[in-house]
Every structure is written in C-alpha cells, then in structure tokens.
Amino acid sequence: MYFTEEQLAFRDGIRRMVERHVAPIAAEIDENRRFPAELVPIYGDMGLLQLWVPEKYGGPEGNLTLVCMAREEIARASASCALLAGINTMFIMPLMHFGTEEQRQRFLPIVAKGRSMTAVAISEPEAGSDVGAMSTRAVKDGDSYVINGKKQWCTFGDVADYITLYAKTGNRSGFDDISAFIIEPKKMKGVTFGRHERKMGYRGSPNVPIYLDNVRVPAENLVGEEGMGFKASMRSLDLNRPTIGAVAVGLAQGAMDVAIAYAKQRRQFKRAIAEFQGIQFMLADMAMQTEAARALVYECASAGDRGDWERLSPLASMAKCFASDTAMKVTTDAVQVLGGYGYVQDFPVERMMRDAKLNQIFEGTNQIQRVIISRHLLA
Numbered sequence: 093m094y095f096t097e098e099q100l101a102f103r104d105g106i107r108r109m110v111e112r113h114v115a116p117i118a119a120e121i122d123e124n125r126r127f128p129a130e131l132v133p134i135y136g137d138m139g140l141l142q143l144w145v146p147e148k149y150g151g152p153e154g155n156l157t158l159v160c161m162a163r164e165e166i167a168r169a170s171a172s173c174a175l176l177a178g179i180n181t182m183f184i185m186p187l188m189h190f191g192t193e194e195q196r197q198r199f200l201p202i203v204a205k206g207r208s209m210t211a212v213a214i215s216e217p218e219a220g221s222d223v224g225a226m227s228t229r230a231v232k233d234g235d236s237y238v239i240n241g242k243k244q245w246c247t248f249g250d251v252a253d254y255i256t257l258y259a260k261t262g263n264r265s266g267f268d269d270i271s272a273f274i275i276e277p278k279k280m281k282g283v284t285f286g287r288h289e290r291k292m293g294y295r296g297s298p299n300v301p302i303y304l305d306n307v308r309v310p311a312e313n314l315v316g317e318e319g320m321g322f323k324a325s326m327r328s329l330d331l332n333r334p335t336i337g338a339v340a341v342g343l344a345q346g347a348m349d350v351a352i353a354y355a356k357q358r359r360q361f362k363r364a365i366a367e368f369q370g371i372q373f374m375l376a377d378m379a380m381q382t383e384a385a386r387a388l389v390y391e392c393a394s395a396g397d398r399g400d401w402e403r404l405s406p407l408a409s410m411a412k413c414f415a416s417d418t419a420m421k422v423t424t425d426a427v428q429v430l431g432g433y434g435y436v437q438d439f440p441v442e443r444m445m446r447d448a449k450l451n452q453i454f455e456g457t458n459q460i461q462r463v464i465i466s467r468h469l470l471a
C-alpha cells in the first residue's frame with residue numbers, strides 16, 4: 093500500500109501506543125472479559141476515539157483512511173481494542189450527514205474532547221438482518237418523544253455516554269418510518285441494560301441488551317427529520333464497514349506475524365518447520381490473501397474520502413466481506429501452523445481466530461453483504 097509520510101507518521105504513533113498500552117493487556121482483557129476503560133483517555137489524548145470529528149467542532153478531522161489505518165494497526169494486537177478507535181463513526185455520521193447544524197454544535201465539541209463513549213442500537217431480538225422489522229416505537233408527546241422497546245447486542249451500550257438509537261415513528265412497515273434519536277443512557281430515566289453477552293471472542297468489548305421503558309427524549313434529540321433513520325444508518329454503515337474490514341486485515345496480519353516467527357523457530361524432523369514446503373505454501377497463501385484484503389479496504393477508504401457514495405456502498409460491503417472471510421481463513425491457518433500450540437492460550441492465534449469470526453457476522457452478516465453487492469450489480 094502507498095501511504096503519505098504524514099499517514100506513516102500517524103501509523104508509527106499508533107504502533108508505539110499499541111506496544112506500550114494494548115499488547116500487554118490483550119490476553120488479559122480476553123481472559124477476564126474486561127472492558128479496558130484505561131484506554132479511553134489514552135486514545136482520547138491521541139485523538140483516536142474522536143478521529144472523525146471535524147476541526148470546526150474541535151476534533152482532529154480524520155478520514156476513513158486514517159480510521160482504517162488505526163483499526164488495522166491496533167487489531168494486530170487486539171480486535172476488541174481496535175473497535176475503540178474511531179468509535180464514534182455510527183454516532184457522528186448521522187449527525188454530519190443528516191443532523192442539523194444546531195445538533196452538531198451541541199454534541200460534536202463534547203465528543204471532540206476525547207472522553208465520550210458512544211454506541212449504536214439498531215438490532216432487536218426479532219430484527220437482525222431485517223432491520224425494517226424493528227418494533228421499538230417513539231411516539232411524539234408535546235416537545236418530546238416517548239420510546240418503548242428492546243434493543244439487542246449493543247456494543248459498548250452500558251459504558252456509552254450517548255447512544256444513537258433507531259425506532260419507528262409511524263405505523264408503516266419497512267424502512268420509511270425509522271428515525272434516529274440520541275439517547276443519553278446515564279441521564280435519561282427508563283433506560284436499563286441486561287446482562288453482558290458471553291461471547292466466543294471480542295471479549296474486551298461489552299455487549300448488552302437495552303430495555304426502554306417510557307424513555308422521554310427531547311424532540312431536539314431526533315437526528316434530522318422523522319423517517320430519515322434508515323438512510324442515516326446505511327450511510328453510517330457504508331463508512332463503518334470498511335473499518336471492520338481493516339480490523340480483519342489487522343487480525344490476519346497479527347496472526348501471520350506469529351505464524352512466521354513460530355515456523356522459523358519450531359523444529360521437527362531436525363529442521364525448522366519453515367523449511368517444509370507445506371508450511372511455506374500456507375504462509376504464501378496467507379500473505380497473498382491478506383494483501384488483497386488490505387488493497388480492497390484502502391481502495392474503499394479512498395472512495396469514502398473522495399465522497400464518492402455510489403462507489404463506496406458496494407465497495408464497503410466487498411471490503412468488509414472479503415477481509416473478514418480472509419481473516420477467518422488466515423487466523424485458522426495460523427493456528428494450523430502452530431499445531432497443538434496454536435490451539436491453546438499460550439499463543440495469541442486462538443484468540444485471533446475467535447475474534448475473526450465476529451467480523452463475518454456483525455455490521456450486517458456476510459450473506460447480507462453479498463445481497464447488497466449483487467443488488468448493485470443487477471440494478
């Protein structure tokens with residue numbers, strides 16, 4: 093990949109931070125299913141948490157390429173910690189593209205300070221891939237909305253200061269009635285959380301169901317207009333999916349680095365296993381696939397940075413789908429290169445393989461990405 097001097101300096105800064113703060117806790121937060129709260133101020137001071145916030149609102153004015161670079165670099169050590177970089181995409185993008193200037197002035201300077209955690213709540217127990225089937229309702233009552241319903245899976249939900257929550261504001265079925273609201277769970281009455289999900293991987297990022305019981309939300313927290321929610325969520329997802337692709341590339345690269353080092357040092361039949369062609373060809377395939385995924389992710393990021401929405405949408409699905417399928421394969425092969433030692437927690441590749449699986453599921457499953465891609469092809 094070609095990166096500018098400035099981008100490379102940005103990446104070097106993250107690499108140093110990862111060595112110092114992320115790598116030492118990567119296994120421990122997985123083992124203890126612990127949210128690494130200590131990273132929030134560290135990322136905030138580096139401008140990583142709030143990477144998307146424009147300068148006009150006091151932020152670092154990053155772009156999609158930089159968010160991808162940050163997430164890739166951090167995911168080489170920990171996918172859970174990578175999610176914290178540019179965490180606010182799904183909060184900031186609806187405001188930037190569909191909110192009012194007044195809303196941007198109200199929320200973005202707070203997020204720009206680099207201490208706010210945000211989350212997004214779209215999915216429900218009965219509405220996963222079929223977003224239009226959501227049943228959480230927001231009913232207008234004077235100068236506020238009253239929200240009732242249940243959300244599922246919310247990543248960082250119980251540590252978030254703000255949640256962009258999607259609810260139906262009308263009676264039509266499908267997408268036209270979905271609206272986006274900014275919820276402040278620590279301040280608003282009627283918001284409660286269920287127990288943390290017990291996950292296969294990504295154990296350093298908490299996931300919780302959210303219960304909404306007559307939650308009164310001021311009308312000025314409706315993002316833009318009623319009925320714009322689905323469009324807002326799709327634009328945000330187009331800008332977030334490539335960053336999941338970047339996490340996947342980082343995971344693949346991290347697992348490959350471990351596999352290469354191990355293959356050079358592990359001896360069987362009186363020689364390093366790296367001397368066996370069976371191992372060499374596996375490593376060669378892993379490298380090819382990872383480079384191809386990386387190229388697709390940054391091609392997509394460049395379309396996003398140019399504001400080329402037509403090209404971004406299918407590329408975002410391709411980048412997320414291809415990179416996450418690649419990471420699943422490469423991390424599984426890395427476990428194979430390490431043999432029995434790959435299957436135990438003494439080496440990070442078993443964690444990376446568990447983490448890789450989620451990238452094929454969240455932000456729209458890889459089946460749904462293929463639905464989106466084929467829809468673009470056949471339109």
Ligand SMILES: Cc1cc2nc3c(=O)[nH]c(=O)nc-3n(C[C@H](O)[C@H](O)[C@H](O)COP(=O)(O)OP(=O)(O)OC[C@H]3O[C@@H](n4cnc5c(N)ncnc54)[C@H](O)[C@@H]3O)c2cc1C
Nearest residue numbers: 212213214215220221222245246247453454455456457459
């Ligand atoms: C750890 C984790 C974190 C998450 N974080 C968040 C979050 O922060 N906020 C949020 O809103 N959501 C979040 N999600 C939800 C996630 O986006 C959904 O799990 C995902 O969209 C799939 O929905 P589902 O799990 O209900 O599966 P379903 O939609 O029930 O799908 C089940 C299977 O059917 C397939 N399928 C469904 N429809 C089709 C179709 N049309 N064609 C072909 N195959 C299809 C799917 O691909 C899948 O294999 C998270 C999920 C997980 C597991």
